[in-house]
Amino acid sequence: MLPSSPERMRRLLDLAYHRPRRFSFTPSFVLRDLAQYLYTDRIEEKKELIKGITLGDIDKFQLTPLPQEVLVLWGEHDQIFPIEKAFKVARKLGANARLEILKNTGHMPQEEDSKKFNEALLNFLLPAPNSSL
Structure with missing residues (x-):
């Protein structure tokens, strides 16, 4: 490492x-x-x-739940931090955490599939407006 x-x-x-x-x-x-x-x-x-x-130790894994919405982006084939850790991190962050797994990427999804990475990030930061019809 x-x-x-x-x-x-x-x-x-x-x-x-x-x-x-x-x-x-x-x-x-x-x-x-x-x-x-x-x-x-x-x-x-x-x-x-x-x-x-x-x-x-997973029992000592200290991560405080956050009150704001949080996006966790994770590569499906991450060999450095396996995907199981993504689910644990998202759970520890609380109900406002949204986990998105980027398919066919590893630890560097922003480089391996920048289009999907940016799309997921923009969808989180700039959600579609609610229609009032």
Whole structure:
């Protein structure tokens, strides 16, 4: 989850996408610099956060229900945070949480199917007006 080499960065990117990407053609120096830029600052805090999210005891999973409407968008084939976690997160957020599963996407649905992602987001933010007829 916190890659420190080009090979591990490729593996993380492979996990993040449902459909194959061509990261094998990305030069190693680019992936090395990207890993260094993204994952070296505050590494210990990031490790603790990841442990809490991925290994946390479900009974200790602290997420306060929110009074406002909340949209949870999740990739159907997310290999980093499996779809079961999406349902748990939505339940913990309360009755105002709306979960939408984006088909044929992984951990990066905004990149794999930006059209569906944006459509779901806009439908949430700009709902159709109620007709008063």
